[in-house]
Amino acid sequence: MASERASTPRDRYREQTRGEIKAIALRQLAEGGAQAVALTRIAKEVGLSGPALYRYFAGRDDLLSSLIRDAYDDAAAAVGRAGARLPGSPRAGLHALADAYLGWAAAEPQRYLLIQGSPVPGYSAPPDTLDRARAVMGPFTEVFARGEPRDAVRPVVAETAEWLRTDESAAAWIRDRTGLSSGDDRAATALAGTVLAWSALHGTVSLAVTGQYAGMGHRTETLLRAQTDALADAFGLG
Template sequence: MTSTPQTRSPRERYRDRTRAEIKEIAVRQLAAGGVEGVALLRIAREIGMSGPALYRYFASRDDLLAELVVDAYAAVAAEIQAVDTSAGGRTALHALATAFRGWAVAQPHLYLLIQGTPVPGFHAPDETVTHARAVLGPFLPLFAEGQPRRSLGPLLDEFSRWLRDDAMVAAWVEQWTGLPPEEPAAAVALTGAIAVWPQLHGTVSLESAGQFTGMGHRPTTLLAVQVDILADSFQLA
């Protein structure tokens, strides 16, 4: 029988608190020194625990990083899903992009953790895909209303096939749009949501890494123009 929050034992509650404290310290280390600064033995010393004892909570640094990746995706998904998209179209697209950028630049250490591979050989947990799709989910209904220009044809064809061939992707699109995979608008929605991903990452990752320093533009202006270009491609009002 699975314990409910009300019936969890003192030992279970202590374990949850300790794991949360370990992750809080790891996030501070990440902010101070990047992934290389996350050290399990230093975390253990900070909370007054032996190294071997800490390994009862996280089997390795990669195990700890995997949970931080999932937590980061969950946090940005919550930010995105809290955005008011009732205006629809281009206005809502700008609002979602702004929210994504706002989360990333406020805590670049967490954004850069999920932007690529934190350390060589690191394998993100399978559930990472679900959390990443939760970030993109709110974009799907916006693009479902679009009318893609002819230049998007090759991409639309490929995503149409993906939608037909992958039941999990079809279920994800239908969850957010209400459209079954055979509806042409479902493929349009998928194409737009995936196309927006590199636009967001391209600008936000460069800004978070400080690559725009000394250049003659504001990152917010660049992102806004990129969003408008994408909206134009789908003829969003």
């Protein structure tokens, strides 16, 4: 995470302090959500006095952005690990990826909410967020590339094909992940499935993580499995 190529002792010390600050911030995040990450209390804990933290982070937003980047990378790694050993059938692959996604979110609820929860107005995401968000969902493209869209999702595939025709960045991403050119129908299918999977996952996972299924007799895994199975049916995944 923190580049260990720090040359001078000063740089090393700096990196170490930055790391300590982030570690405490991460704990505060886990305990009370983003809202609970407070520079003053971090400073007290790390043994510095208030404004000293501004030597290490430009401000609270900068610190949160750093946590957000790490969270995206961590989530992408978790989903990526599942993607690296996908089972043969696309449907089983989709389930494996969805389980990995839910598993990470359930293990790190506040970090999930940090990247997927409702953004606080006033906070603007760092520009590299799009790439990182794509990285999380990347493995899903490979699964849906093998789909054969049914009626329910055909309008989305059509819209996605149109999008791929005009957005070079999205086309390049799909090409890198699947090797499919933006003219290929399968590219649009892959991307459409990924977006729909993201939407479905987000719905169930965020409700689960915020405890809104509490008091209902549902296991989150069962709900998620139903969503992904319905999606797999809609994409004709075998």
